[in-house]
Amino acid sequence: MDANGLRRAFTSFFADRGHAVAPSAPLIPHHPRAPLFTNAGMNQFLPYFLGEEVPPHARVTSVQKCVRIRGKHDDIENVGRTSRHHTFFEMLGNWSFGDYFKEGAIALAWELVTEDLGLEPDRLWVTVYETDDEAAAIWRDRIGVPAERIQRAGVDNFWEMGDTGPCGPCSELFYDRGMGPGPGPVRDDGERYVEFWNLVFMQYDRQPDGTLLDLPKRNVDTGAGLERLLSVLQGVESNWDTDLFRPLIAEAEAATGHDYGADPEVDVGLRILADHARSMTFLVNDGVFPTNEDRGYVLRRLIRRAVRQAYQLGVENPITPRLVQATIDLMAEAYPDLRVNQSFIEGVVAREEERFRSTLRSGLSMLEEELSAGAKIISGPVAFRLHDTHGFPVELTREIAAERHVEVDEAGFAAAMERQRELSKEGGKKEAGEQGPLRETYRDLIEEFGPTDFVGYRENESTARVLAVLPVAGANDSELRHVEIFLDRTPFYAEGGGQIGDTGTIRTATGMANVLDTTAAVPGLHRHLAVVLEGVISAGQVATAAIDVDRRDAIRRNHTGTHLLHWALREVLGPHVKQAGSLVAPDRLRFDFSHYGPMTSEELERVEDLANERILADEPVDAVSVPRAEADRMGAIAFFGEKYGDVVRVIRAGNRSTELCGGTHVAALGQIGPLKITSEGSIGANLRRIFATTGTATLDRLRHDEQVIGRAAELLRAQPDELATAIERRLAELRSAQDELKAMRQAAVRDQARQLAGAASADGGAVVARRDGMDQKQLQELATNVRAEPGVRVVVLGGSPAAGKAALVAAVAKGTDLVASDLIADAARIVGGGGGRNPDLAAAGGNDPGRLDEALASVRAKLGLES
Numbered sequence: 001m002d003a004n005g006l007r008r009a010f011t012s013f014f015a016d017r018g019h020a021v022a023p024s025a026p027l028i029p030h031h032p033r034a035p036l037f038t039n040a041g042m043n044q045f046l047p048y049f050l051g052e053e054v055p056p057h058a059r060v061t062s063v064q065k066c067v068r069i070r071g072k073h074d075d076i077e078n079v080g081r082t083s084r085h086h087t088f089f090e091m092l093g094n095w096s097f098g099d100y101f102k103e104g105a106i107a108l109a110w111e112l113v114t115e116d117l118g119l120e121p122d123r124l125w126v127t128v129y130e131t132d133d134e135a136a137a138i139w140r141d142r143i144g145v146p147a148e149r150i151q152r153a154g155v156d157n158f159w160e161m162g163d164t165g166p167c168g169p170c171s172e173l174f175y176d177r178g179m180g181p182g183p184g185p186v187r188d189d190g191e192r193y194v195e196f197w198n199l200v201f202m203q204y205d206r207q208p209d210g211t212l213l214d215l216p217k218r219n220v221d222t223g224a225g226l227e228r229l230l231s232v233l234q235g236v237e238s239n240w241d242t243d244l245f246r247p248l249i250a251e252a253e254a255a256t257g258h259d260y261g262a263d264p265e266v267d268v269g270l271r272i273l274a275d276h277a278r279s280m281t282f283l284v285n286d287g288v289f290p291t292n293e294d295r296g297y298v299l300r301r302l303i304r305r306a307v308r309q310a311y312q313l314g315v316e317n318p319i320t321p322r323l324v325q326a327t328i329d330l331m332a333e334a335y336p337d338l339r340v341n342q343s344f345i346e347g348v349v350a351r352e353e354e355r356f357r358s359t360l361r362s363g364l365s366m367l368e369e370e371l372s373a374g375a376k377i378i379s380g381p382v383a384f385r386l387h388d389t390h391g392f393p394v395e396l397t398r399e400i401a402a403e404r405h406v407e408v409d410e411a412g413f414a415a416a417m418e419r420q421r422e423l424s425k426e427g428g429k430k431e432a433g434e435q436g437p438l439r440e441t442y443r444d445l446i447e448e449f450g451p452t453d454f455v456g457y458r459e460n461e462s463t464a465r466v467l468a469v470l471p472v473a474g475a476n477d478s479e480l481r482h483v484e485i486f487l488d489r490t491p492f493y494a495e496g497g498g499q500i501g502d503t504g505t506i507r508t509a510t511g512m513a514n515v516l517d518t519t520a521a522v523p524g525l526h527r528h529l530a531v532v533l534e535g536v537i538s539a540g541q542v543a544t545a546a547i548d549v550d551r552r553d554a555i556r557r558n559h560t561g562t563h564l565l566h567w568a569l570r571e572v573l574g575p576h577v578k579q580a581g582s583l584v585a586p587d588r589l590r591f592d593f594s595h596y597g598p599m600t601s602e603e604l605e606r607v608e609d610l611a612n613e614r615i616l617a618d619e620p621v622d623a624v625s626v627p628r629a630e631a632d633r634m635g636a637i638a639f640f641g642e643k644y645g646d647v648v649r650v651i652r653a654g655n656r657s658t659e660l661c662g663g664t665h666v667a668a669l670g671q672i673g674p675l676k677i678t679s680e681g682s683i684g685a686n687l688r689r690i691f692a693t694t695g696t697a698t699l700d701r702l703r704h705d706e707q708v709i710g711r712a713a714e715l716l717r718a719q720p721d722e723l724a725t726a727i728e729r730r731l732a733e734l735r736s737a738q739d740e741l742k743a744m745r746q747a748a749v750r751d752q753a754r755q756l757a758g759a760a761s762a763d764g765g766a767v768v769a770r771r772d773g774m775d776q777k778q779l780q781e782l783a784t785n786v787r788a789e790p791g792v793r794v795v796v797l798g799g800s801p802a803a804g805k806a807a808l809v810a811a812v813a814k815g816t817d818l819v820a821s822d823l824i825a826d827a828a829r830i831v832g833g834g835g836g837r838n839p840d841l842a843a844a845g846g847n848d849p850g851r852l853d854e855a856l857a858s859v860r861a862k863l864g865l866e867s
């Protein structure tokens with residue numbers, strides 16, 4: 001049975017027993033609690049184990065690609081030295097989410113291996129967790145495994161995904177390759193007993209503090225190593241001898257010129273090449289690319305480790321692309337996407353190999369010098385220099401040193417790294433305020449893939465590859481779906497030269513994101529700021545990137561419109577007009593320029609007319625890329641302050657306007673539609689700003705103005721054309737009505753004054769009265785009117801103009817010895833306030849109108865009047 005046969009046999013066995021067949025998940029897991037790389041078949045089912053989601057099937061089976069480098073399960077150091085460790089492997093598994101448990105899992109596993117796969121029961125051993133009597137009893141009593149072939153173990157029989165997360169006791173199946181009686185797998189740590197299947201009884205969730213919480217349900221999670229099971233089925237000594245590895249080792253033999261089996265140390269190297277070939281191929285296929293951070297660093301280490309092995313084996317030429325090719329030839333039947341991505345993967349590893357080869361020799365000789373000088377330890381600064389200047393991952397330095405029984409000063413290396421991180425953080429802050437590591441990632445992306453291929457001059461929708469998906473800087477957990485997506489090619493224009501970034505969608509086979517804006521993360525690298533609305537989008541996927549075409553068309557109209565406006569302004573105002581900034585958005589354009597004074601309405605009209613004449617002439621717009629000198633000869637205007645390269649893009653917008661520009665434009669001037677200036681004003685000394693609209697925005701504005709005018713005409717009951725006359729007529733009517741009102745009010749005050757004055761003669765020319773509802777000013781007006789009546793010496797009026805307010809006014813006629821302010825001083829205190837000091841006409845206010853009568857009585861008393 002070959003590998004393809006075994007994958008099929010395994011999944012169909014379980015499919016026949018009610019299991020849904022799940023495809024392999026990517027190597028980059030998405031669950032927040034998942035490890036760095038998918039390290040087991042169960043990773044993709046985390047939400048089901050943790051009770052976060054209801055599984056669509058209670059029984060599932062799969063063949064899962066796994067990587068075990070870094071984290072709890074890290075096999076890299078053993079690779080090549082044992083018969084069964086790999087950085088990349090495939091795990092066959094079956095799962096029960098709250099369905100069958102120990103008995104079901106054990107019975108299914110036994111049936112498959114002894115019946116369908118035909119392994120001799122006498123060669124099978126099992127282990128159980130030290131306290132798991134239940135599992136031991138099932139093996140012994142239900143399955144019939146002799147008690148002496150059931151062994152118990154501690155930590156080895158307690159499987160955990162990582163330092164935290166789902167875990168549980170497990171039971172493992174072993175195949176005995178030996179002859180005669182043996183000690184069993186727990187007592188033999190050699191290669192006689194092959195552990196090929198692990199049945200985990202997943203019951204707990206390990207917390208960060210180490211405690212175990214019960215999972216909502218009791219589950220089964222099994223993992224059978226495809227390579228190990230295959231070695232048993234094919235009756236070979238080790239995984240390396242199976243059909244999954246022999247062709248890769250053969251490729252390594254061909255590339256190095258060494259024969260496998262001749263020298264144990266060379267064999268280790270050949271096996272490492274075969275192993276790393278698979279992991280690098282699959283990692284790049286799933287969107288990891290070599291960088292100095294996280295997953296990218298692991299890949300970088302892997303590729304460089306392989307390159308160094310090859311170098312040691314005498315290989316001078318690039319080896320990784322041919323290793324990738326051999327891997328794909330071998331695996332594409334099971335993983336067809338490898339074939340689709342083949343040239344991409346080969347390119348990524350080839351570039352990384354090339355980079356490393358350029359410093360490998362110098363790094364190795366530096367290290368060799370240290371080692372042959374008898375260094376007992378590789379110092380931190382040396383390890384750092386190897387890393388920083390020669391591209392040696394410290395793990396590689398450590399391995400090479402260990403071959404000579406020398407160690408690396410890890411603390412010294414860590415300190416040197418920390419110092420560099422601090423420095424680059426400071427540098428990063430100074431540069432653009434981006435976070436240091438993020439900026440580094442952007443640089444890595446550019447270095448790895450070159451600048452983004454902007455295809456938006458020709459295409460609105462493109463097929464592209466997702467290079468990376470990064471969380472938006474500073475996004476918190478609830479915004480995890482806010483991401484920055486990087487593509488190898490894109491129709492999305494990144495904000496620049498005044499033109500705002502495009503919006504639209506990015507879709508892959510597994511997800512859809514809305515692009516909210518596009519900017520340059522670093523020059524040349526288009527960053528799509530997006531929110532993932534459906535599923536997931538992962539690096540490595542093929543994507544369809546589509547811009548919002550209507551919005552972009554509106555932007556095009558405004559951009560070419562801006563060029564025409566620039567030209568027309570120079571025609572009308574003179575060549576001193578220089579663009580000082582612009583904003584090209586879908587709904588309008590803004591153009592800032594140098595000019596010494598406000599534009600007259602005639603100048604504005606002339607500019608509009610010139611621009612619209614060109615638009616109606618409908619001349620073509622074209623773009624040419626030419627050397628800078630050629631652009632100057634063409635008379636192209638450059639936007640002051642903008643940086644341009646040696647080769648520049650010149651936009652000829654019709655026969656008159658020629659400008660350097662990287663933006664997107666219409667194909668012919670007629671597409672701009674009507675251009676209308678909506679405002680012109682100053683933004684500083686000799687700097688003016690114009691807002692204008694084009695296309696449908698001009699029409700929208702026209703409609704809006706029409707509506708405003710229509711409503712005004714309706715209110716005035718006039719035709720729109722007669723609006724001005726109607727307004728003039730209404731204003732005249734208003735003025736005469738206001739005059740009439742004023743006269744009437746004055747007459748009313750005089751009437752009241754006469755009435756109040758009528759009573760004065762009885763009081764010796766004094767009037768003290770209350771009038772509510774009049775404010776201070778009205779009270780004063782009334783008081784002075786009363787004072788003007790014959791025989792009146794003094795007037796004091798009080799009243800409450802509004803709730804909580806009291807007002808007092810005193811007016812004294814000329815020739816009396818009374819002082820107005822004195823008259824109401826006490827009264828003002830009574831109503832809780834104070835007032836003016838004027839002797840002829842005094843006003844006071846307070847906030848206790850309830851005591852107004854009392855206050856007025858005090859005035860009467862002061863004047864010697866009867867109350």
Ligand code: GLY
Nearest residue numbers: 040042198222223
């Ligand atoms: N999750 C089971 C195993 O990896 O062995």
